[in-house]
Amino acid sequence: MTRELWSQMGSLMATVVFVYTIFERFFPPHLRDRxxxxxxxxxxxxxxxxxxxxxxxxxxxxKRSEAYTAIQTYLSANSSQRAKRxxxxxxxxxxxxxxxxxxxxxxxxxxxxxxxxxWSASKLSTNPQRYNPFSYYASSDEKRFYKLSFHKRHxxxxxxxxxxxxxxxxxxxxxxxxxxxxYTNNPSSGWYGYRQSKWSHIVFEHPATFETLAMDQRKKExxxxxLVKFKKxxxxxxxxxxxxxxxxxxxxPPGTGKSTxxxxxxxxxxxDVYDLELTAVKDNxxxxxxLIETPSKAIIVIEDIDCSLDLTGQRKxxxxxxxxxxxxxxxxxxxxxxxxxxxxxxxLSGLLNFIDGIWSACGGERIIIFTTNYVEKLDPxxxxxxRMDKHIEMSYCCHEAFKVLAKNYLDVESHSLFPVIEKxxxxxxxxxxxxxxxxxxxxxxxxxETCLLTLIKALEAEKERQKAExxxxxxxxxxxxESTHGVEENKEKIREDMKENGFH
Ligand SMILES: Nc1ncnc2c1ncn2[C@@H]1O[C@H](COP(=O)(O)OP(=O)(O)OP(=O)(O)O)[C@@H](O)[C@H]1O
Ligand SMILES: [Mg+2]
Numbered sequence: 001m002t003r004e005l006w007s008q009m010g011s012l013m014a015t016v017v018f019v020y021t022i023f024e025r026f027f028p029p030h031l032r033d034r035x036x037x038x039x040x041x042x043x044x045x046x047x048x049x050x051x052x053x054x055x056x057x058x059x060x061x062x063k064r065s066e067a068y069t070a071i072q073t074y075l076s077a078n079s080s081q082r083a084k085r086x087x088x089x090x091x092x093x094x095x096x097x098x099x100x101x102x103x104x105x106x107x108x109x110x111x112x113x114x115x116x117x118x119w120s121a122s123k124l125s126t127n128p129q130r131y132n133p134f135s136y137y138a139s140s141d142e143k144r145f146y147k148l149s150f151h152k153r154h155x156x157x158x159x160x161x162x163x164x165x166x167x168x169x170x171x172x173x174x175x176x177x178x179x180x181x182x183y184t185n186n187p188s189s190g191w192y193g194y195r196q197s198k199w200s201h202i203v204f205e206h207p208a209t210f211e212t213l214a215m216d217q218r219k220k221e222x223x224x225x226x227l228v229k230f231k232k233x234x235x236x237x238x239x240x241x242x243x244x245x246x247x248x249x250x251x252x253p254p255g256t257g258k259s260t261x262x263x264x265x266x267x268x269x270x271x272d273v274y275d276l277e278l279t280a281v282k283d284n285x286x287x288x289x290x291l292i293e294t295p296s297k298a299i300i301v302i303e304d305i306d307c308s309l310d311l312t313g314q315r316k317x318x319x320x321x322x323x324x325x326x327x328x329x330x331x332x333x334x335x336x337x338x339x340x341x342x343x344x345x346x347x348l349s350g351l352l353n354f355i356d357g358i359w360s361a362c363g364g365e366r367i368i369i370f371t372t373n374y375v376e377k378l379d380p381x382x383x384x385x386x387r388m389d390k391h392i393e394m395s396y397c398c399h400e401a402f403k404v405l406a407k408n409y410l411d412v413e414s415h416s417l418f419p420v421i422e423k424x425x426x427x428x429x430x431x432x433x434x435x436x437x438x439x440x441x442x443x444x445x446x447x448x449e450t451c452l453l454t455l456i457k458a459l460e461a462e463k464e465r466q467k468a469e470x471x472x473x474x475x476x477x478x479x480x481x482e483s484t485h486g487v488e489e490n491k492e493k494i495r496e497d498m499k500e501n502g503f504h
Pocket of ligand 2: 303
């Protein structure tokens, strides 16, 4: 018998039950229960189709079931073309605010490894008397659920593989469609008030992508490969017994694209960005509390690490200082003074403890990015491999990077002026930010050639400036060397005079 026939049998049974309910008061209760149990047994015995129900709220009606949401997303993506009656819902924090899913009592067919399965959306009103047609809100007596039906011979395929596949794909689509967020830490004074939290967020809508990022192509591909490997590395990290995190250090002069690279990484990985402003963090305990609240699939960013705090070379000193302070007997009169001095006492060791510590393994899948303009100023302990796994230099604009910018800003891939620019770029240090600024048309009627000529002029001016700077530097060096030489000559002369005069 086909599933359709079984469905019709179901309707027939419902009619029987309905008729039976009308006449139920003529049956004594013990007989009624027995008949009900027999009817159920009989149907189960002959019906080869199994049904699994996924309720919207499980247990307490406080939290929507994650499985229900994932199934809804999966079915919306796979069924909106097939279902005839659809329901439109506004979904918060999604790139597609209006989500279409199949309407109540609608049924669609899915296929998995050649096996057919049926999904239906239903709702059950447990207290029909309380139905209020004028209410804006769903009745609290309404219970929604998805029902999955399949033939019993596919029981293990469905329970072991299909449901897992649906939930994983549903969650994956949710992640893809969600809007990224940029979080910044709140000062601790506001952490515990009404509706206050440690992080505030806004929607993250930075357009930067790896495609629009101007840098050496090989370097770019290397970073992309590293990111992909990290994203797929859950099992690998578990196998080698390392927390699923990766540290990047981006360094280079201002305007070379460090912040742009962070945005491109966030867009590529589809991770939220947690921009940690260290100067707003009082001490290591606060730092720990903030970091504990960062979830999985997050990028934790500390920009300009050399300027945020005096982290450079302070590791030992910081520790010793902390120990000293612990040993000092506390003078009650000095308590207020101490509290006043407590502003921003995050230490390098506190930060390193987090990066290495066990709580960085809670939640997993996190990328930590430090940026700096002066890599040479940083304490080697902070940037050693294993902590900052990848050091990426963002350098001055090379010809390849220029070509990306020309494509972004002017939509050209080649031009007779390109070789002139290539030569000048080889002789001058100019940041991609400056190149971009010069390439941008200043008015609507400025054509490609005018923009390229503007850039050439800027490059020539910069070349002259750098040449003049270099000449001054060389002159100063020469003068210094000469004056040192003069002092030495003088000393030698005095020594000879003293010898002549009999002094030794
Ligand atoms: N490599 C790049 N690719 C594309 N655009 C870039 C690049 N570098 C700079 N830009 C452009 O210049 C602007 C400034 O760059 P960005 O803020 O990323 O530099 P930065 O290295 O973070 O500088 P800072 O050290 O001052 O923070 C960006 O908005 C972007 O438009
Ligand atoms: Mg920056």
